[in-house]
Amino acid sequence: xxxxxxxxAVTTKQLALYGxxxxxxxxxxxxxxxISEDDIAAxxxxxRSDWITQGPKVEEFECTLADYCGAKYxxxxxxxxxxxxxxxxxxxxGPGYEAITTPLTFVATANAVVYCGAKPVFADIREDxxxxxxxxxxxxxxxxxxxxxxxxxxGHPVDLDPVLFLARKxxxxxxxDACHALGAEYxxxxxxxxxxxxxxxxxxxxxxATGEGGMVLTNDRASAExxxxxxxxxxxxxxxxxxxxYNIAELGYNYRLSDIHSxxxxxxxxRLDAQLARRNCIAKRYQKAFSEITALSLxxxxxxxxxxxxxxxxxxxxxxxxxxxxGILQALRAENIGAxxxxxxxxxxxxxxxxxxxxxxxxxxxxxxxxxxxxxxxxPGMADDDVKDVIEAVxxxxxxxxx
Numbered sequence: 001x002x003x004x005x006x007x008x009a010v011t012t013k014q015l016a017l018y019g020x021x022x023x024x025x026x027x028x029x030x031x032x033x034x035i036s037e038d039d040i041a042a043x044x045x046x047x048r049s050d051w052i053t054q055g056p057k058v059e060e061f062e063c064t065l066a067d068y069c070g071a072k073y074x075x076x077x078x079x080x081x082x083x084x085x086x087x088x089x090x091x092x093x094g095p096g097y098e099a100i101t102t103p104l105t106f107v108a109t110a111n112a113v114v115y116c117g118a119k120p121v122f123a124d125i126r127e128d129x130x131x132x133x134x135x136x137x138x139x140x141x142x143x144x145x146x147x148x149x150x151x152x153x154x155g156h157p158v159d160l161d162p163v164l165f166l167a168r169k170x171x172x173x174x175x176x177d178a179c180h181a182l183g184a185e186y187x188x189x190x191x192x193x194x195x196x197x198x199x200x201x202x203x204x205x206x207x208x209a210t211g212e213g214g215m216v217l218t219n220d221r222a223s224a225e226x227x228x229x230x231x232x233x234x235x236x237x238x239x240x241x242x243x244x245x246y247n248i249a250e251l252g253y254n255y256r257l258s259d260i261h262s263x264x265x266x267x268x269x270x271r272l273d274a275q276l277a278r279r280n281c282i283a284k285r286y287q288k289a290f291s292e293i294t295a296l297s298l299x300x301x302x303x304x305x306x307x308x309x310x311x312x313x314x315x316x317x318x319x320x321x322x323x324x325x326x327g328i329l330q331a332l333r334a335e336n337i338g339a340x341x342x343x344x345x346x347x348x349x350x351x352x353x354x355x356x357x358x359x360x361x362x363x364x365x366x367x368x369x370x371x372x373x374x375x376x377x378x379x380p381g382m383a384d385d386d387v388k389d390v391i392e393a394v395x396x397x398x399x400x401x402x403x
Contacts, residue, residue, distance in 0.1 A: 011400060012401070014400065015331050015400050016336075017330060017334040023389050023396060025336065026336060027336050027338060028386055029338040030205075030338045030377045033209040036267070039267045039268060042267040045263065046259050047260065049259075052259050053258040053259055058076055058256075058257055058258075060266060061215075061265045061269075062074035069191065069193055069198070070189060070192060071192045071193035071198070071219055072193075072218070072221070073217065073218050073221065073224035074215050075218075076213065076231075077256075078212060078213065079201070080108065080199060080202070080203060080214035081112065082255040083199045083255075084108060084175070084177060086216065086227050088175065089116055090216075091173040091196075092146055092147075093113060093118040093146050094117050094118055095117040096144065097116075097118040097145070097146040098144045099118055099146060099148070099149050100140045101113070101148075102151050102366070103122040103125075103347050103363050104153055104346075104366050105153065105177065105343060106179075110346045114355075119356065120149075120346070120352075122346065122362055122363055122366075123137045124366055125153075125363065125365050127365050127369065128300035129153075129156050129299055129301070129302060130156070130373075131156060134159060135162075136363075141172075145172060146172065146173065147172055148174050148175070149174075149176075150195070151179075151180070152177070152178045152180050152184060153180060154180055154299070154310055154312070155184055155311065156184070157184050157307075158186075160174075160176070160186055161187075163195075167196070173197070174196045175197050175198075176191065176197070176198040179199060179200055179201035180310035181310065182200050182208060183207060184305065184307060187305075188304075193219060196218065200214060201213070202214060202215075202265055210262070210265040211264070212261070215257075229250065229252055230250075230253060231253060231254075232254075235248060235249070236249035275380040276308060278380040279378060279380060282382060282387055283309045286387070289391045290391075293395065295398050296315065297314075297315040297317055312375065312377075313375055314375075315372050315373050316328060318372050320402060321403060322401050322403050325373070328397060328398070331397045331401075335396065335397065337376070337393045337394075338377050339374050339377070341373070341374055341375065344370070345366055347359075347362055376394070
């Protein structure tokens with residue numbers, strides 16, 4: 001099916017939502033993992049070995065990812081959320097302290113702060129890249145601030161230099177939530193070795209999928225050692241002469257990643273550069289197509305970064321449309337396009353309203369953007385025809401609601 005010319009008039013009767021034929025006959029999710037025969041073989045090899053957890057594959061995965069990202073140490077965890085929690089604990093967050101972060105993120109970023117008994121404070125975002133605004137961070141810093149938690153939203157690196165400057169000035173720890181941004185670059189350097197601690201996720205829709213899993217990268221040996229204690233019940237050391245004896249130095253957790261997950265991660269890492277290239281190819285096709293539709297806008301990409309394209313986010317120019325964001329999403333999903341929202345603002349969730357008294361008006365840019373944004377399917381396993389279907393469906397739906 002040829003692509004529909006930009007902004008061509010379409011009647012709502014042609015939409016699948018109102019009984020018209022959908023662009024696709026089958027559902028296209030917004031993200032999906034890819035498992036190769038090599039991945040399967042790597043997992044089977046571990047299953048046939050002497051170690052399926054707490055074995056050599058975990059350290060191999062840690063070292064491989066740290067080397068790829070230019071960091072000295074990697075500490076693997078059972079999930080990206082567990083990695084975030086441990087990073088917050090290693091940064092010293094606790095009752096009476098605050099961490100400044102963005103409201104435009106999955107709730108796990110802020111939850112990790114709450115797990116430590118600290119308070120998440122939200123700074124507004126840049127209107128162009130949708131990342132946290134360093135100028136807004138500065139306004140939120142107080143004597144209670146302990147950490148700055150940035151989020152490389154959708155795969156676009158945060159402007160880290162001014163964030164790190166603020167951290168040095170106020171003696172703060174920068175925890176970079178790079179769960180969207182494995183393989184991204186900031187000013188020629190891969191994310192992972194720039195911030196004090198950088199967190200990655202290996203959920204199935206991420207760049208490397210281990211099922212569940214996460215990792216913290218750092219250049220600080222003391223932080224790495226504490227992270228390892230925290231993921232393993234707070235155990236400090238085993239006695240070499242009496243290996244059955246050990247000490248619990250602090251309250252820790254069972255946040256270990258298994259050798260099974262790690263073997264899958266190592267295998268997936270071998271394809272990461274190819275996967276990033278495919279994501280970039282799809283993003284460029286979307287950019288070209290949607291730049292011609294006047295009712296749509298696209299977030300900016302800073303010239304000194306390499307985007308990892310975990311998500312492809314589109315902004316609606318609502319003054320040109322006779323439908324709101326949720327209506328557009330509903331119509332796209334009727335066309336079998338798995339468009340969705342990333343994310344409802346964290347402080348709008350009932351828990352954060354009740355626990356901290358947050359509400360409307362806290363971050364005006366984020367609130368304006370949130371009302372008009374949505375995410376389109378983007379993952380390396382998409383065929384060219386899948387990409388064409390997404391472009392066709394967006395043109396069809398937006399065209400039907402043009403004023």
